[in-house]
Amino acid sequence: MKLRIDIITLFPELIRCFAETAIVKRAQDRGLVFIKAYNLRAFSSDRYRTVDDYPYGGGPGMVLKPEPIYRAVEFIKGITDSQPRVLITSPQGRVFNQSLAENLSLCSHVILICGRYQGIDQRVVELCQGEEISVGDYILSGGELPAMIITEAITRLVPEVLGDEESIHFDSFYDLILGPPQYTRPRIFKDKEVPEVLTSGNHSLIEEWRRKEALRKTRLVRPDLLERSNDEVVQEQ
Template structure:
């Protein structure tokens, strides 16, 4: 998997690429990642990447020329066409499903904007899709790009130490993850559920499924509308309704 991030602040990615999961993925050769300063693709002596908007208005707009040159240069390095993503609050919401879809692509180029955003021709003729990590505005696209790269990387085979970890995460099953416990079995008078000490794996799996349903129902009931639920799941959800105070 290859990630190329086009940014005006490549130094922001130094720690990100050299720490934790990303560092291990790169050292194992499972991921190749670079932060490319698209200012390097300007041709004027002032290395200009932005200009005032046509029609007037406040702020500055990122020029199309450096971005097109940068992406076209990166495309020449691969036989398979990369997918170009724009980090934008106007984009489609980034979800676990989208992360899983993008994890099957071998090369992603992520564009990080600043100022008043991109010249519209970048959107129309260079970008394959726009991605938003939430309904709020940030100073630039660097933090969203890190979120996208991290969430995709951990889905790649061999990146996580335990291959089943990603499958059990919140949203991977369409539900929130069940509660987790570790030693000691009792802490300050708070005991872990007895079933986790039982050694009965089928009972533990059933408890985890029910607790996942319970947590989703309490915190993100909207997820239940699209979750893949069995008849047993639906029957359990009915019992949760009965537990509600009248």
């Protein structure tokens, strides 16, 4: 097993359904990734399976209690005998990107804690040494969708998961620029023709065209990426 991902959530059925589809299922079937969902309520200590309470200091909404989450993390550590990297989905966290996905794909064990309501008791972050991760500057009702996004993004980067490893190099954000335009058959569709260079068979010209088109699109749509890039070719264009 190359990567284990444990997900702590109030809605494990969402994660289980996701884990049984597409690329994450294939990765598990091939023994490259293991994904397991844990119901947070199973780690509550009262008969009502309470996992949230009102925030200290007042304010609207509820906050996830520290005890169930801490117990869940310690339980997983106990059965895996590892020191996992603990991530907490939160709109207040570091923004998830391709670079972070690549970094996480090198881990042997990741625990994802799905946020919910107004958030998680801060002591969980501190005691579990959790890293708060955001998938964007917007609000969702819970962290299950972000957890699935993070899981798929890192799963596809695990060696041997993709049938064609070279395809990763054509992904947007692979080297901090967007991907180039892509075309397939038919060659002409509604009077729009595939760029001639792509049918030329000249691989060096094709690569040059793709690079230029990727840079052009990045400048137009995401110029901030070029400012962050250390790629000398990007800087020179």
